[in-house]
Amino acid sequence: MNLHSLLARRAAADQPLRIGLIGAGKFGAMFLSQAGRTPGFHVAAIADLSPERARASLQRIGWPEERAGAGDIDAALAQGTTWITDDVEALFGADAIEVVIDATGHPAAGIRHARLAFAHGKHIVMVNVEADALAGPLLAAEAERAGVVYSLAYGDQPALICEMVDWARTCGLPVIAAGKGTKYLPSYHSLTPDDVWERYGISPEDAARGGMNPQMFNSFMDGTKSAIEMASVANATGLTPAPDGLAFPPVGAEDLARVLRPAAEGGCLSHKGQVEVVSSLARDGSEIDRDLRWGVYIVFEAPSDYVKHCFSEYGLASDPEGRYAAMYKPYHLIGLELGISVAYAGLLGQPTGAPRGWNGDVVATAKRDLKAGETLDGEGGYTVWGKLMPAADSLARGCLPLGLAQGITLARPVAEGAALCWDDVVVDADDPSVACRRDMERHFSARGSQAAE
Known part of the structure; x- marks a missing residue:
């Protein structure tokens, strides 16, 4: 609750929290739109594969042209401007930068950037939840050994859910369920980027104006992004997936506690x-009243009859017996809220959610019958979608993580709806992302436990 005052002190002392951003897409642009208005923040560098695209993002959000410096990092630090580059290693090499944000959405890049952060003693805020789902438990352990913060991104739903879980547990309330809302029908698992804007509910023209990538946004529709985000939540909180993964029950805000309780209790x-x-949709496609499409929730249990009575006294939406109650936040603002994570890491040395174990995994699952020799195209594409699975089951079955299912070739056919396994694909064992993931699998397999060190 004191973040703003702490930042104000940094600003008054002319010692702003110096930040490096990697990736100036939608999430990054939303963060930049607020970072320039936040006393105590100085976005010293932006690294993007296309510096021109980064400049276009700055122009779109109204970033003052004189603050988009054309010099080098030293000039940006001295003048309070922002250096724009495609040299990500130079960003990490700037000693004055304290917090780095990875907003690339690319799992391999996220792993590389996290390890660069550890090597250079910098905190990292991992907007790149794809990298977190692929190897976050191992990266978080590496960050701890390096003495830096590895954090989920506030404003994105996983960190908001982690905050709610922490709130409930700190209040002594057992958490029964936690998660988010989305727009879902079972048929969506086969959606491709060709279908996405009609199902998402916006026009292709509006999507283009907003800088929205159809393959990325298709991952929101085909169930992949939900699986990725819930794997991150499970790994950060100790909550666990159902044996069959996500069920996507249709339910509105007032019925959360009634529906999201054990099956044995209705x-x-x-x-x-x-x-x-x-x-947010019933199975017939009709809209749910007071849906939670953009929000997050928790369901918690009264540990005593007295607390159950308190739930009733204060008007909590509960199950018919009054034993379970729910709280929710109907919206999330992604990059507009990201400064909370940056401030927590840079000022307090704490994450807004981080993996503490390996409880959930996201497994590449065939969208259609796939043939030997086909090349997989990854998250939100035409070939696979991501299914949430208990990590122990994924490990035991040798399943292929979704984060590696891009640009690799199938060694044999895979039927529609089947989970892909390592043996189904041709993998380069020397690829750094593959090696990182395999290290994590060996680590947890050897320990015989899904808890982090």
């Missing part, structure tokens, strides 16, 4: 302490 959960995503 709900839909396989167990207490589960991650789950709720749909």
Whole structure:
């Protein structure tokens, strides 16, 4: 609650928190739109594969042209401007930069950037939830050994859910379920980028104006992004997926506690302490009243009759017996809220959510019958979608993580709906991302436990 005052002190002392941003796409641009208005922040460098695209993003959000410096990092630091570059290693090499944000959305890049941050003693805020789902438990352990913060990104739903889980547990309230809302029908698992804007509910023209990538946004529709985000939540909180992954029950805000309770008590959960995503659409395609499409929620349990009575006294939406209650936040503002994570890491040395174990994994699953010799095209594409699975099951079955299912070739056919395994694909064992993931699998397999060190 004191972040703003702490930042104001840094500003008054002319010692702003110096930040490096990697990736100036939608999330990065939303952060930049607010960072320039936040006393105590100095975005000293932006690294993007296309500096021209980064400049276009700055122009689109109204960033003052004189602050988009054309010099080098030293000039930017001295003048309070922003250096724009395609040299990400030079960004990490700038000693004055304290916090780096990875907003690339590319798993391999996220792993590389995290390890550069550790090597240079910098905190990293991992907007790149794809990298976190692929190897976050191992990266978080490496960050701890390096004495830096590895953090999920506030404003994105996983960090907001982690905050709510932490709130409930700190209040002594057992968490029964936690998750987010989305727009979902079972048929969406086969959607491709060709279908996305009609199903998402906007025109292609509006999507283009907003800088929205159809393959990335298709991952929101085909269930992949939900699986990725819930894997991150499970790994950060200790909550676990259902054995069959996400069920996407259709439910509105007022019915969360009634539906998201154990099946033995009339709900839909396989167990207490589960991650789950709720749909804003009924299975017939009609809209749910007071849906939670853009929001996050938790369901918690009264640990005593006295607390159960308190739930009733204060008007919480509960199940018919009053034992379970829910709280929710109907919206999230992604990059507009990201400064919370930056301030937590840079000022307090704390994450806004970070993996503490390996409980959930996201497995590449065939969207259609796939043939030997085909090349997989990754998240939100035409060939695979990501299914949430308990990490122990994924490890035991040798499943292929979604984060590696791009640009690799199938060694044999895979039927529609089947989970891909390592043996189904031709993998370069020397690829750094593959090696990192394999290291994580060996680490947790050897320990015989999904808990982090």
